[in-house]
Each structure stands twice: as C-alpha cells, then as structure tokens.
Amino acid sequence: MRDRRRTAAGAPTVAQRGALVRAARAARSAAYAPYSGFAVGAAVLTASGAVVAGCNVENASYGLSVCAERVAVQRAVAEGHRALVAVAVASGPAAAPPCGACRQVLLEFGVRTVLVDRPGRAPRVLALRTLLGQPFEPAALQRRLP
Numbered sequence: 001m002r003d004r005r006r007t008a009a010g011a012p013t014v015a016q017r018g019a020l021v022r023a024a025r026a027a028r029s030a031a032y033a034p035y036s037g038f039a040v041g042a043a044v045l046t047a048s049g050a051v052v053a054g055c056n057v058e059n060a061s062y063g064l065s066v067c068a069e070r071v072a073v074q075r076a077v078a079e080g081h082r083a084l085v086a087v088a089v090a091s092g093p094a095a096a097p098p099c100g101a102c103r104q105v106l107l108e109f110g111v112r113t114v115l116v117d118r119p120g121r122a123p124r125v126l127a128l129r130t131l132l133g134q135p136f137e138p139a140a141l142q143r144r145l146p
Ligand SMILES: [Zn+2]
Pocket: 067, 068, 069, 070, 098, 099, 100, 101, 102, 103
C-alpha cells in the first residue's frame, strides 16, 4: 500500500524511510570490503518512488574503491533515474554518514534527506545541505571569469 503521508515538502514518507533503510541494510550484506572490513550498504529513493541500492566495492588498488552511496547513485542513473530524493546508509560496526565525495555526488542528483541507520534505534535524519554546507554546484560552471 502506498503511503501518501509526507513529512516535509519533497521528503520521504515514513514508509519510504523504512523501505530505504531496509534496502540499505540488505545491500550491506553484498559489500566487497576485504581490506577495510567496513561493509556499507546504501539505497537511494528516486523521485518516481523507486528504491535503488548499492554496496561498497573495494579494490587492492585502494584508490579505486567506491562507496556504497556512489554505487547506488550510479545504478540509479544507469536505470534512468536522475532525480533522487533521499539516501539511507547502513554501515558497521559504527553508524556513519556519507563521506565528502558521496555528499557531492548525492547533491548532483537532488538528494535532500540522509538517513543514517543505527541498529536498535531510529535512523538519524540529516539534511544533505547541512552536511555539505557550501557545495560546488553546476551553476558554478556557468560563471565566467572577469
Ligand atoms: Zn563515500
């Protein structure tokens, strides 16, 4: 059943938040993190209501590792979703918000709400704009130098 209750303009509903966190937790089980042991799952909610998940994928060449949040965004875009609303992140053993690089990528596609899963507790709800105070935005590319 579709939950039409809204918590704020454009924000995910309570039901959508629950689905996002569950999807992030499920994706975490697929994480490929043999080097750090820090398994992370993420799920993004699209403007059309779809949920797309990702997990972190590490590499022996550490710099090639990709965070779960960016994997989820890249999957969503590859599936035709360019308008995103929210992201949920499930990590362990410590709950952690997205890293700086992921915050920038999430902003690119419109994410506003960040849910940080905390086992045994309600997820922490954060505004991406708060996490990424003065982001580099596409409009900056259109300004001309004097
Ligand atoms: Zn990241």
